[in-house]
Amino acid sequence: MKIRVMTPDGVDAFRTWLNGGASGDIPAELLSGNRETNPFQHSLEIEQRKFTCRYELGSYVNDILECVPLSEIPRNHGIWSWFSVFFFDSLCPKNPDGTRDPKESVRYIWDVSFSKYYRHLIGHTVYSIRLYGEEAKPLFVAPSKRIVHTDYCEQIFGYQDLCQTVSFIATANRLYFDRKKNQIKAGATPNTRKPGTVRRLGDVFNQIALTFDVQGMSPEQILQKLPQEFRHWTS
Amino acid sequence: MIRTLNYTKRLSLSSDCVQINLEKAGENNLVSASQLRLPGGLPPNGKIFLEAYFQSLFQRFDLGTVSNPRMPEGETAILREFYDGCDVQFRLKVVDVVGEEGRIAAVCVRINYRSGEDGGRSPIIPVRTVGNLGQEIWRVVYENGFILELNQEITNIKEIVTRDRSVRGVILPDVLRVVLTRILAENLNEDTESGPAYEKAPNWLQLGKTFSGGIEPPPVEGRDSDTDIHTWVNDAVRGFCQRHLFRNEWEAERETLRSASADRGVF
Numbered sequence: 253m254k255i256r257v258m259t260p261d262g263v264d265a266f267r268t269w270l271n272g273g274a275s276g277d278i279p280a281e282l283l284s285g286n287r288e289t290n291p292f293q294h295s296l297e298i299e300q301r302k303f304t305c306r307y308e309l310g311s312y313v314n315d316i317l318e319c320v321p322l323s324e325i326p327r328n329h330g331i332w333s334w335f336s337v338f339f340f341d342s343l344c345p346k347n348p349d350g351t352r353d354p355k356e357s358v359r360y361i362w363d364v365s366f367s368k369y370y371r372h373l374i375g376h377t378v379y380s381i382r383l384y385g386e387e388a389k390p391l392f393v394a395p396s397k398r399i400v401h402t403d404y405c406e407q408i409f410g411y412q413d414l415c416q417t418v419s420f421i422a423t424a425n426r427l428y429f430d431r432k433k434n435q436i437k438a439g440a441t442p443n444t445r446k447p448g449t450v451r452r453l454g455d456v457f458n459q460i461a462l463t464f465d466v467q468g469m470s471p472e473q474i475l476q477k478l479p480q481e482f483r484h485w486t487s
Numbered sequence: 488m489i490r491t492l493n494y495t496k497r498l499s500l501s502s503d504c505v506q507i508n509l510e511k512a513g514e515n516n517l518v519s520a521s522q523l524r525l526p527g528g529l530p531p532n533g534k535i536f537l538e539a540y541f542q543s544l545f546q547r548f549d550l551g552t553v554s555n556p557r558m559p560e561g562e563t564a565i566l567r568e569f570y571d572g573c574d575v576q577f578r579l580k581v582v583d584v585v586g587e588e589g590r591i592a593a594v595c596v597r598i599n600y601r602s603g604e605d606g607g608r609s610p611i612i613p614v615r616t617v618g619n620l621g622q623e624i625w626r627v628v629y630e631n632g633f634i635l636e637l638n639q640e641i642t643n644i645k646e647i648v649t650r651d652r653s654v655r656g657v658i659l660p661d662v663l664r665v666v667l668t669r670i671l672a673e674n675l676n677e678d679t680e681s682g683p684a685y686e687k688a689p690n691w692l693q694l695g696k697t698f699s700g701g702i703e704p705p706p707v708e709g710r711d712s713d714t715d716i717h718t719w720v721n722d723a724v725r726g727f728c729q730r731h732l733f734r735n736e737w738e739a740e741r742e743t744l745r746s747a748s749a750d751r752g753v754f
Contacts, residue, residue, distance in 0.1 A: 260640040323754075328616055328639040364639065367615045369542055382568070409543065416545030432580060463495050464589045465548060465582040467538070473589070478631030 253283075253299065255292040255316070258330035258337070262288030266333055267357055274344065274354045282337045292331060294320055303342055304404040305319060306399045307392035310377025322382055327364040332375035336360035342375055343399050370409035371401050387421045390429035403441040404428065404450065412452065413461075422456055422471040423478075424450060427485040437485065447481035457483075493709070495587075498526065500579060500595035502686075507577050509566070516566040518548060520558050525581065525593070529553045533581045533592050541575050544568055553581060575600070597632075611660065611690055614645055619711025623661070625658055627665045632687060635662055636712035653740035660724050667695050667723060671704060671716045695719070700727030 258266065266282055281288050298316055303309040312334060317325070325331050336343060336359075344352050354360070360370040368375045370463065380388040391405045415418040428440040428450060445451045460466060460477055475486065506522040520537055535550035537559070546567060551557035569575050577600060581593040613632070616639035619624070625637050625648065637644040647654050663712035670676055693706050699722035705715035728734070 260642060263640055322568045323570050364615070365615060365636070366542055379543070385547075412542050414542075415543040416540045463497065463591060465536070465580060465591055467536075467545075468582065469589055 253297065253337070255294075255298050255331065256284060256289040256332040256334050257292050258282075258289055259287065261329075262331065263333050263361055266337060267361060269438055270357050270360060274340070274352045276346075276350050278337060281457075282335070289334060289385065290330070293324075296320075298337075298338065300341075303339075303399060304397045305393045306373055306377050306401075307381075307389050309339060309342065310374060310381055310388075310392060313374055314378045314381045316318045322379060327362045327369060327372070327375060327379075332362045332372060333360065335374045338375065344413075348451045355401075366412060367487050370405065373399055373401060374467045381402050384418050387418060387425055390425045391421070392435055393436075394434075402436065407441050407454070408449045410451075410459070412483050414454060414457055417461070417469055419466055419469055419474055423457070423474045424435050424453055426471050427453065427473060427482060442483075449483060452481065453478075488614045490607070495590055496531070497591050497606060498581075498593035500525070500581075500593050502595060504595050505579055505598065507537070508596055509575070509600050516569065517567075518559055520548070521548060523556055523558075524679070525553060529581050529592050530583050530585055532585050533583050533617065536580045536582065538578050538580065539566060539569065539575050540578070541569060550579075558745040564712070568649050611687060612666070614649070616644060618713045625662075627662055629669070631664050632685060633669075651740070655746070656731065656737045659731075660668055660728050660733065663698075663727055664689055664720055664724050667704075667720045668716060673718070674707060677707070695723035698730060699723040700726060 260261065262282060265279070265288055269279060269282070283322065296316055298313075301312060303312070322429070340360070346352055357363075358368045358371045359373045360377050363369065373406050377388070377392050380391060381451070384391075391402070391408060392424060394400050394402050408421065409415055411420070429435075430436050430437050439449070441450050445455065457466070457474075458479060460474065466474060475482075496591070503522075504524050507571060508519045508521070510517045510519065516700060518537070518539065520637050521671045523535075524533075531552065531554035532744055533553045535553065535556055538546040539548070541551055546569070548559045548563065549557075552557070566575070572697050576596075577598040578594065578596040579593055581641040583590040583592045612634045612635050614628075614637065617636045620636070620640070623638060625642065627679060635648075641647070648658055649655060670685065670688050670691055675685040676692060677684050690740050694702060696702065698752060702719065702722065
C-alpha cells in the first residue's frame with residue numbers, strides 16, 4: 253500500500269476511535285479516507301509484516317523512509333499517526349472476542365511534549381534508530397515478543413538532556429543489556445533509585461557531565477568513571 | 488542552603504559570550520556564531536564546541552580552539568534533523584585536551600539565538616506545537632522558563648498566532664498576563680531554596696514596566712497581596728495592547744475578511 257499522511261480530521265477520528273476502545277477492525281477511512289488522509293509527498297510503498305519487537309518494526313519503517321530526512325517528517329507530522337493505524341493490529345492486537353486493550357493515546361498519536369514524546373511506538377523508534385544506530389536496539393526489545401514501551405526506555409528517556417548523548421545510551425546498554433538473551437537484565441529498572449540501577453546511572457551521569465565532555469567520550473571511558481555501585485553489572 | 492562543589496574550577500561563561508544566529512537558507516536552517524568572547528586563563532589548545540539541542544535531538548559544531556577559533560560555515564553550518572517548531576537551545580563548551588582529557592574548562596548553557604524569521608530579535612518566549620491539547624488552542628507552561636504551547640492539530644497554528652492580525656491580539660495579551668502574574672506571584676525573579684531565579688524574569692518585568700508607563704513592579708516587601716500584582720499586570724497588558732493597537736488590527740482584519748466574503752458573494 254502507498255504510504256499516506258493523516259490529516260488533523262483523521263487524527264481526531266483516530267483519537268475518538270481509540271477513546272471508544274478501538275474494538276473490531278480498523279476503520280478503512282482512517283487508512284485511506286479522503287478527509288482523513290492525504291498522499292505522502294514521496295511515493296513509497298509499505299506492507300504488513302509480523303514483528304517480534306518494537307525495534308524490528310521501527311527498523312522496517314526506517315528502511316522504507318531511508319530517503320526522507322527527519323526534518324521533513326517532524327514529530328507532529330501526520331505520517332506517524334498513519335503508521336500507527338496501518339500497524340495497529342501489531343501494536344494493539346485484537347482479543348479473541350474482537351475487543352482490544354489500547355494503551356494511552358500518545359503511543360499511537362505523537363505528543364511532542366517533553367515528558368511524553370518518547371512513548372510513540374513507531375515514530376520515536378525510527379528517530380532513535382537514526383540518532384543512535386545499533387545502540388537503539390536495547391531500548392526497544394522486550395522478552396514478551398510484543399511491541400511495547402519498556403521500563404528501560406521510559407527511564408532512559410526520563411533523562412532527556414542525557415539522551416542527546418549517544419555515550420549515555422551506549423553506557424547504559426553496556427551495563428544493563430544482556431546481548432545473549434537479547435533483553436534487559438533483571439533488576440535494572442526498579443522504580444526506586446536503588447544503587448547501580450538505571451535511575452542512579454542518570455543521576456551519576458549528570459554529575460559526570462558537569463565536569464567532563466561526555467559527548468566526546470566513549471562508553472568505555474565513562475564506565476571507568478562510574479562508582480563501585482555499577483561494577484556488578486559489568487562483571 | 489544549596490552548596491555547589493566545583494573542584495575542577497570550571498568557569499561559567501556569561502550568556503553573551505557568543506552571538507548565535509539562525510537563518511533560513513532554502514530548506515535548511517544555518518547556524519552562524521559571531522562575537523566570541525572568552526575570558527583569559529583558558530587552555531590555548533582547549534577545544535570549543537557549540538551544541539544545539541532539543542529533547543533527544545543534538546548536534547555539535549566544532550569552533551576550533553581557544554587560540555584559533557573558527558566559525559561554522561557552508562555544509563558544517565547546517566542545523567540538521569531539527570524541525571520547525573523545535574525549541575532549539577544552544578550551549579558553548581571549552582574542553583581541555585591537555586590536562587585531564589575531556590575536562591570542561593568553561594561552559595555556558597541556554598544561549599539565546601537570534602532568528603532571521605523574527606527580524607533578528609531574540610524571542611522572549613519560545614513557541615512550540617504539541618499534541619493532546621484537545622479543544623485547547625494554546626497554553627503557557629513553565630519548564631525552566633515559560634513556553635507558549637500551541638495545538639499541533641491546527642494547521643499552521645504557529646504562523647497564525649504570530650502573524651494573523653485577527654488572532655494574535657486575542658492571544659498575546661493573555662500570554663503576557665499569565666507570565667507576569669506568575670513571575671510576581673511565585674517570586675520567580677528571585678533565588679529560592681527550590682532553585683535559582685528564572686533567568687528571563689528581569690526581561691519580562693522590564694517589558695511590563697515599559698508597557699505600564701515606567702511603573703516598577705510591586706516589590707515583595709509591603710505588597711498588598713494579589714491586588715497590587717493584578718493592578719500592575721493589568722496596566723502592563725493595557726499598555727501592550729495600546730502599543731500594538733490590537734483592537735484596530737482586529738477590526739481591520741475583520742473588515743478585510745468581510746469585504747473578501749462579499750466579493751465572493753457570501754453575503
